[in-house]
Amino acid sequence: MASMASMASFAKTAGGIGAAVLASTALTMAPAQAQAAAKKTVIVPCSSPALATAITAANTTPALLRLAANCTYDITTAASVDDALPLITGTVYLVGGPSTTIRRNVSAGNVRLLHVAISGTLHVYGIFLINGDTPATGGGIENSGRVVLKHVTLSGNTAASDGGGVHNNTTGNVLISRSIVSGNTSTGGVGGGVNNAGVVTFQDSRVSANNAGGAGGGGLNTSAGATSRLIQSTFHHNTTTGSGGAVRNLGLTLVDHTLVERNTASVSGGGIFNQPPGAVTVRVSAIRLNTPNNCFPLNAIPGCRN
Numbered sequence: 001m002a003s004m005a006s007m008a009s010f011a012k013t014a015g016g017i018g019a020a021v022l023a024s025t026a027l028t029m030a031p032a033q034a035q036a037a038a039k040k041t042v043i044v045p046c047s048s049p050a051l052a053t054a055i056t057a058a059n060t061t062p063a064l065l066r067l068a069a070n071c072t073y074d075i076t077t078a079a080s081v082d083d084a085l086p087l088i089t090g091t092v093y094l095v096g097g098p099s100t101t102i103r104r105n106v107s108a109g110n111v112r113l114l115h116v117a118i119s120g121t122l123h124v125y126g127i128f129l130i131n132g133d134t135p136a137t138g139g140g141i142e143n144s145g146r147v148v149l150k151h152v153t154l155s156g157n158t159a160a161s162d163g164g165g166v167h168n169n170t171t172g173n174v175l176i177s178r179s180i181v182s183g184n185t186s187t188g189g190v191g192g193g194v195n196n197a198g199v200v201t202f203q204d205s206r207v208s209a210n211n212a213g214g215a216g217g218g219g220l221n222t223s224a225g226a227t228s229r230l231i232q233s234t235f236h237h238n239t240t241t242g243s244g245g246a247v248r249n250l251g252l253t254l255v256d257h258t259l260v261e262r263n264t265a266s267v268s269g270g271g272i273f274n275q276p277p278g279a280v281t282v283r284v285s286a287i288r289l290n291t292p293n294n295c296f297p298l299n300a301i302p303g304c305r306n
Helices: 004-015 019-023 032-037 048-060
Strands: 040-044 063-067 071-075 091-104 114-116 121-130 141-143 146-150 153-155 166-168 173-177 180-182 194-196 199-203 206-208 220-222 227-231 234-236 247-249 252-256 259-261 272-274 279-283 286-288
Touching: 040 048, 048 063, 048 071, 048 091, 114 121, 121 141, 141 146, 166 173, 166 199, 173 194, 194 199, 199 220, 220 227, 220 252, 227 247, 247 252, 247 279, 252 272, 272 279
Parallel strands: 040 063, 063 091, 071 091, 091 121, 114 141, 121 146, 121 153, 141 166, 146 173, 153 180, 166 194, 173 199, 180 206, 194 220, 199 227, 206 234, 220 247, 227 252, 234 259, 247 272, 252 279, 259 286
Antiparallel strands: none
């Protein structure tokens, strides 16, 4: 375990990332990998129909879509019965900031924000993704392909089933980097913040105040056969009516230089709940002040003290 001084410094760094700092970062130059992969750059005016049209075109010709600063793309008409925006089947880069928001308007009905097909790749930089609401899985994002979120705030999204913020299917791979996943809910399923059935990596990110109303995983649920990596991140104040206030694991989860603090489960594993043969590996991390206990089964996760 790291020294108290170093862990305190780490916690201050990991936990002090603010939504305004992250998602409002002005990305004056798109990431190099985005410029290299995209065939062209498209300026998207502050109009949700224009955004939908640009995504449809980018599915055919990979493009970097530069969204307007200080703009809310308020989606009032859904692209389909399930999704606010067109299904992503190609390679799409959404680049915003400062203060760029994609939001579902209630007039659009109960739809998720973004849906990535198995053939799709989605990169999102510097954007707030808020208010998705689906009777199925993935209130914010449903993914079967590849998703990269960087400097993104994913907040206030709801799924009646699994994955209030993100639902990652078995074929999916998600990287959440320097981002915030906060205030998302799975009302009757697992993974209030993220439900993972494939591969998910959190890096330098904060997962907070999410809730799972089903079996558990207030912040994150890792299904059997899935892999999750929590690296230099903070999971705090997540809740569930089941087990695993911060993390519920049935697969493989790595907790590396991460703070898991003040999460709550109604049943067990306020911090981390592991169901064998699932396995949790803890490296130089602090798991503390969780309710009713830090980890469950008690004393079964090396590196976690109850």
